[in-house]
Amino acid sequence: MPFAFKSQALSSLPASYITADKLRKSDRILCLNEYSNEEQRGKHKFLTHDKNILLTENQLGELITPTDKLLVLGQYRDSRILLLSKNTLIENQNTAIQPDNWLDIRSIAACLDAEQSTIAATAISLNHWHAHHQFCGLCGHSTDIGTEHSRSCQNDACKQTRFPRVDPAVIMSVINDKDEILLGRQASWDENRYSVIAGFLSYGETLEDCVAREVKEETGVIIESCQYLASQPWPFPGSIMLGFTVKAKKQAINTTDDELEKAFWISKDELLKQKMNKQLLLPPSLSISRYLIDLWLEH
Numbered sequence: 001m002p003f004a005f006k007s008q009a010l011s012s013l014p015a016s017y018i019t020a021d022k023l024r025k026s027d028r029i030l031c032l033n034e035y036s037n038e039e040q041r042g043k044h045k046f047l048t049h050d051k052n053i054l055l056t057e058n059q060l061g062e063l064i065t066p067t068d069k070l071l072v073l074g075q076y077r078d079s080r081i082l083l084l085s086k087n088t089l090i091e092n093q094n095t096a097i098q099p100d101n102w103l104d105i106r107s108i109a110a111c112l113d114a115e116q117s118t119i120a121a122t123a124i125s126l127n128h129w130h131a132h133h134q135f136c137g138l139c140g141h142s143t144d145i146g147t148e149h150s151r152s153c154q155n156d157a158c159k160q161t162r163f164p165r166v167d168p169a170v171i172m173s174v175i176n177d178k179d180e181i182l183l184g185r186q187a188s189w190d191e192n193r194y195s196v197i198a199g200f201l202s203y204g205e206t207l208e209d210c211v212a213r214e215v216k217e218e219t220g221v222i223i224e225s226c227q228y229l230a231s232q233p234w235p236f237p238g239s240i241m242l243g244f245t246v247k248a249k250k251q252a253i254n255t256t257d258d259e260l261e262k263a264f265w266i267s268k269d270e271l272l273k274q275k276m277n278k279q280l281l282l283p284p285s286l287s288i289s290r291y292l293i294d295l296w297l298e299h
Ligand SMILES: [Zn+2]
Pocket: 136, 137, 138, 139, 140, 141, 153, 154, 155, 158, 159, 160
């Protein structure tokens, strides 16, 4: 498997919350600590033990109380998989196990098996969606969970139902006629970190339109054709990355759009040399961006 979050192993169960006093022995629980303060909003860590995030109620110790509400995520092997999510700091509370650590999703993708990483990614996306749809966007009344993780407005005069949405993004290796690849970096990234070009789909666009627009906006390069390669669920918080390889027609670079601090063409030999000297850092192997770069390197 070339990158993470591609091994979906959950089969669906009726979506609901259950309280911890209704847990069965065969249930397995992901324990997610989310941070809700402004500085760390969006950050999260999972409790892991023995390279495992699917834990028993007993293993959670003080982290779980009978009134806690858990989200049913689905079925995995012989167990219902449930999510216990807390947004106060719980990492110092006692557990019945000695945790390996509290790991974020990137570390889980690097250390744990592919199916568990994908379950954790699914948990983050579903948890985020439910947390942000507690109230109806039309009338402001509270909503409740329904089939397929929908949420329905509880106001009888409204009853609007919403389903989880996935945000599509495109990501592409842009190659010129000298077999060089186009890399860029955002000013906020770690020093010397570079990647391929990416961006979100807008309403009314085809994926092909979006690929051409993003490459032009971010780098000034005009493309002539694109070919779909692969996709990756991207739980930050609820996207899918659609991966393409693209041929450039006009290669002149112009980064006046401000999204990228720098963009340049680089050959395979030069990239390998700069990578070895640590002059250039590539994306981690969990990401489809690295997969696209590696595919170009290998051909
Ligand atoms: Zn409503």
